[in-house]
Amino acid sequence: MGDSTAPATRAARALDLTELHASLTDPVLDAMNFLNEVVSRFPEALSFAPGRPSEGTFATDDPARYLRTYTDHLKYELGWSEDRVRAQLFQYGRTNGIIHDLIARTLANDESIHVSPESVVVTTGCQEAMLLTLRALFARPEDTLLVSSPCYVGITGAARLLDIALCPVQEGATGPDPKAILAGVRQTRAAGGRPRALYVVPDFANPSGASMTVAAREQLLEIAAQEDLLILEDDPYGFFVREGSSRPTLKALDRERRVLHLGSFAKTAMPGARVGYVVADQEVIGPAGERTLLADQLSKIKSMTTVNTSAISQAVIGGLLIESDCRLRAANADAIAFYRTNLNTLLDELERHFPAARRRELGVDWNRPDGGFFLVVTVPFLADTKALEHSARNFGVLWTPMSDFYLDGGGSTQLRLSCSALTPEQIRDGVSRLAAFITGQASRAGR
Amino acid sequence: MGDSTAPATRAARALDLTELHASLTDPVLDAMNFLNEVVSRFPEALSFAPGRPSEGTFATDDPARYLRTYTDHLKYELGWSEDRVRAQLFQYGRTNGIIHDLIARTLANDESIHVSPESVVVTTGCQEAMLLTLRALFARPEDTLLVSSPCYVGITGAARLLDIALCPVQEGATGPDPKAILAGVRQTRAAGGRPRALYVVPDFANPSGASMTVAAREQLLEIAAQEDLLILEDDPYGFFVREGSSRPTLKALDRERRVLHLGSFAKTAMPGARVGYVVADQEVIGPAGERTLLADQLSKIKSMTTVNTSAISQAVIGGLLIESDCRLRAANADAIAFYRTNLNTLLDELERHFPAARRRELGVDWNRPDGGFFLVVTVPFLADTKALEHSARNFGVLWTPMSDFYLDGGGSTQLRLSCSALTPEQIRDGVSRLAAFITGQASRAGR
Numbered sequence: 001m002g003d004s005t006a007p008a009t010r011a012a013r014a015l016d017l018t019e020l021h022a023s024l025t026d027p028v029l030d031a032m033n034f035l036n037e038v039v040s041r042f043p044e045a046l047s048f049a050p051g052r053p054s055e056g057t058f059a060t061d062d063p064a065r066y067l068r069t070y071t072d073h074l075k076y077e078l079g080w081s082e083d084r085v086r087a088q089l090f091q092y093g094r095t096n097g098i099i100h101d102l103i104a105r106t107l108a109n110d111e112s113i114h115v116s117p118e119s120v121v122v123t124t125g126c127q128e129a130m131l132l133t134l135r136a137l138f139a140r141p142e143d144t145l146l147v148s149s150p151c152y153v154g155i156t157g158a159a160r161l162l163d164i165a166l167c168p169v170q171e172g173a174t175g176p177d178p179k180a181i182l183a184g185v186r187q188t189r190a191a192g193g194r195p196r197a198l199y200v201v202p203d204f205a206n207p208s209g210a211s212m213t214v215a216a217r218e219q220l221l222e223i224a225a226q227e228d229l230l231i232l233e234d235d236p237y238g239f240f241v242r243e244g245s246s247r248p249t250l251k252a253l254d255r256e257r258r259v260l261h262l263g264s265f266a267k268t269a270m271p272g273a274r275v276g277y278v279v280a281d282q283e284v285i286g287p288a289g290e291r292t293l294l295a296d297q298l299s300k301i302k303s304m305t306t307v308n309t310s311a312i313s314q315a316v317i318g319g320l321l322i323e324s325d326c327r328l329r330a331a332n333a334d335a336i337a338f339y340r341t342n343l344n345t346l347l348d349e350l351e352r353h354f355p356a357a358r359r360r361e362l363g364v365d366w367n368r369p370d371g372g373f374f375l376v377v378t379v380p381f382l383a384d385t386k387a388l389e390h391s392a393r394n395f396g397v398l399w400t401p402m403s404d405f406y407l408d409g410g411g412s413t414q415l416r417l418s419c420s421a422l423t424p425e426q427i428r429d430g431v432s433r434l435a436a437f438i439t440g441q442a443s444r445a446g447r
Numbered sequence: 448m449g450d451s452t453a454p455a456t457r458a459a460r461a462l463d464l465t466e467l468h469a470s471l472t473d474p475v476l477d478a479m480n481f482l483n484e485v486v487s488r489f490p491e492a493l494s495f496a497p498g499r500p501s502e503g504t505f506a507t508d509d510p511a512r513y514l515r516t517y518t519d520h521l522k523y524e525l526g527w528s529e530d531r532v533r534a535q536l537f538q539y540g541r542t543n544g545i546i547h548d549l550i551a552r553t554l555a556n557d558e559s560i561h562v563s564p565e566s567v568v569v570t571t572g573c574q575e576a577m578l579l580t581l582r583a584l585f586a587r588p589e590d591t592l593l594v595s596s597p598c599y600v601g602i603t604g605a606a607r608l609l610d611i612a613l614c615p616v617q618e619g620a621t622g623p624d625p626k627a628i629l630a631g632v633r634q635t636r637a638a639g640g641r642p643r644a645l646y647v648v649p650d651f652a653n654p655s656g657a658s659m660t661v662a663a664r665e666q667l668l669e670i671a672a673q674e675d676l677l678i679l680e681d682d683p684y685g686f687f688v689r690e691g692s693s694r695p696t697l698k699a700l701d702r703e704r705r706v707l708h709l710g711s712f713a714k715t716a717m718p719g720a721r722v723g724y725v726v727a728d729q730e731v732i733g734p735a736g737e738r739t740l741l742a743d744q745l746s747k748i749k750s751m752t753t754v755n756t757s758a759i760s761q762a763v764i765g766g767l768l769i770e771s772d773c774r775l776r777a778a779n780a781d782a783i784a785f786y787r788t789n790l791n792t793l794l795d796e797l798e799r800h801f802p803a804a805r806r807r808e809l810g811v812d813w814n815r816p817d818g819g820f821f822l823v824v825t826v827p828f829l830a831d832t833k834a835l836e837h838s839a840r841n842f843g844v845l846w847t848p849m850s851d852f853y854l855d856g857g858g859s860t861q862l863r864l865s866c867s868a869l870t871p872e873q874i875r876d877g878v879s880r881l882a883a884f885i886t887g888q889a890s891r892a893g894r
Contacts, residue, residue, distance in 0.1 A: 135470070228460070
């Protein structure tokens with residue numbers, strides 16, 4: 001000790017990035033960082049990049065009122081003593097949450113998902129729900145997660161943290177394709193992997209905007225039963241229908257408890273509270289035959305990630321649920337109308353700038369999602385970070401390269417547009433800028 | 448698909464516990480579950496088991512006031528617009544947090560730890576800080592975490608989730624022992640492992656109550672430099688001095704950035720907010736020589752665990768820090784006095800029931816921590832879950848078996864007493880019950 005002949009060890013110790021966990025040098029992470037960096041360098045640009053919700057009618061004082069609504073509920077409806085109420089806010093709490101009953105009631109009202117409150121795990125945003133679920137289900141190196149591709153980076157990122165093998169399954173024209181999923185399962189198995197679960201966003205997916213038909217949902221559940229696959233269903237955008245009516249979630253159709261339903265309040269309430277949940281009503285059988293819920297197993301993992309979800313945040317979301325009588329879909333009527341107008345405006349403006357003949361001439365097209373925040377534009381040039389920088393600098397408009405959402409290459413000539421955080425006026429202005437950018441690039445590409 | 452000849456696949460699918468991740472069948476988790484179960488079965492028992500803080504003068508309306516203090520600070524001191532303030536509460540936020548500057552100021556005032564706000568990562572409780580830190584630093588199977596043993600289950604649990612190899616290092620009479628740590632480093636290396644970091648609680652450790660001398664802290668930093676080891680310092684109890692004065696944290700003594708300082712507001716503010724942090728001011732050098740802070744790398748991981756810490760929770764803790772002028776030690780004066788009285792009462796009562804001659808006769812003894820929430824009683828019988836159940840049922844007093852905190856056996860005749868969540872009266876009553884239990888068991892053991 002105190003070896004003064006080794007002055008090299010006395011300097012501040014720098015760490016070598018390549019000696020840190022491999023997830024830190026994942027290209028997807030680099031891509032997201034670059035995107036954030038471009039967004040921050042061009043703060044004046046109109047941005048179709050972020051998928052964040054509109055702040056709508058939210059007021060700074062709302063969280064304090066929701067807190068009061070929740071504690072009043074405990075005191076006056078449930079008859080709790082003042083001491084018990086203050087301990088509920090102040091102390092460590094139940095690992096799986098304190099508003100699980102309100103969430104179960106809301107799921108029954110809004111989604112016809114009928115589950116016991118004990119099968120609901122309240123999490124620090126939906127991201128923690130993904131982490132807990134993946135950690136519990138994936139035990140061995142061969143356990144493989146199938147993901148509908150292009151795919152939300154939150155799930156692939158969580159899988160990377162846990163060194164979980166991934167198998168991307170290409171989406172069809174109307175989103176996740178049951179036949180392609182079946183092929184992915186068999187291909188995984190042929191390569192020595194064990195297909196353990198599939199991650200899918202059935203409604204208005206991020207990034208593609210695509211949705212599964214009801215028939216495709218039924219077919220996917222059949223495949224899951226036949227191939228012994230669990231389904232991780234993520235449904236943050238289901239309320240936000242533009243055209244047609246809401247379709248049943250996979251969980252509402254699930255009669256064999258094959259679906260773990262991941263939930264978020266980030267789009268339907270507020271992202272800042274970081275409250276999400278997972279419905280895990282599967283039975284788990286122990287070595288001595290003892291039966292628990294998968295939710296109870298997730299609880300053990302949650303005690304090692306965040307102990308419990310913030311009681312303050314849960315109380316805020318709890319108060320909001322109580323104020324809306326556990327009917328969040330009805331409470332979102334204005335938001336649903338806002339996003340519908342935005343997506344219609346985006347589609348109309350694209351049509352106005354690129355009518356059919358012009359589209360064919362330029363080699364430009366886009367999909368027309370039935371709802372949600374996103375759509376995908378296909379262009380006749382590389383929609384990469386260089387193009388994005390050009391778009392930001394010279395046209396004042398930002399978007400997301402679709403290639404960021406592919407694990408296996410793909411999307412190189414596609415861009416994702418999000419319209420959730422803009423006004424209709426900004427969308428009109430933004431599409432006009434985007435049209436100038438796309439037309440210029442297409443011309444340079446010789447179209 | 449739809450193979451109707453296979454009715455077995457149509458039943459609700461139960462999962463096999465042995466096919467889930469190995470952390471779910473870890474004996475430590477089972478032990479903690481059993482403990483919680485015993486506590487819940489004997490709600491009337493006086494409990495020395497939980498390490499939770501006292502609710503003190505906390506009032507149910509405090510969080511709403513703290514929220515207001517924080518938003519007023521943004522509006523009137525920082526001059527933010529109303530729109531910017533409401534977005535701060537409502538929206539997704541900066542991954543590494545929004546009260547990092549207030550935390551850095553508080554660390555400077557209270558601990559003489561001077562770091563840039565950019566090196567502070569605000570986390571969902573200290574538990575997430577452990578998870579992020581372990582995930583970033585442990586990349587290969589041979590990377591080994593040394594833990595001072597007996598050890599807090601939060602760190603060993605997080606390591607289990609990530610399949611990280613552990614090497615327990617036995618504590619000495621005054622806590623973590625630098626010589627034993629050096630021996631553990633060399634032993635790990637000899638066995639083909641790579642000692643990557645040491646987890647240590649220098650002040651009033653959970654579970655032992657032991658503290659490192661200042662000389663031992665200096666010596667540990669020397670060893671870390673010499674052996675190229677990082678130190679994960681966890682210091683939730685440092686304020687709560689019973690006798691003597693506060694000692695400098697390892698981070699305050701760290702001149703080579705070898706210490707990652709894990710912080711909690713659970714004991715000094717409120718557990719229910721789930722806000723903690725890690726100071727990660729280490730430099731990281733990328734393959735092309737680019738330099739970042741370790742905090743920036745942790746940010747990438749945090750975006751895949753919880754995206755960001757609840758803005759509502761951060762605003763509550765932020766308001767509390769602002770109200771205390773970023774001097775949390777002074778704000779905790781009443782709590783410090785409360786815990787001092789409690790620990791003194793516990794020690795006095797043990798002495799009263801077991802004076803020196805009686806101690807020798809029975810084979811009972813305990814340590815006398817300088818502060819914190821915990822002490823350890825050694826008894827002449829197995830202090831296991833069966834003894835705990837006997838103690839709860841027949842004597843109405845609960846405690847924690849020390850064996851729960853050992854990875855490699857140990858503590859089988861020791862029990863941990865926590866006095867943080869009791870009043871002095873309850874402590875007197877509890878020790879009286881405990882003395883009857885211990886005397887009875889010691890007699891049965893033939894003493």
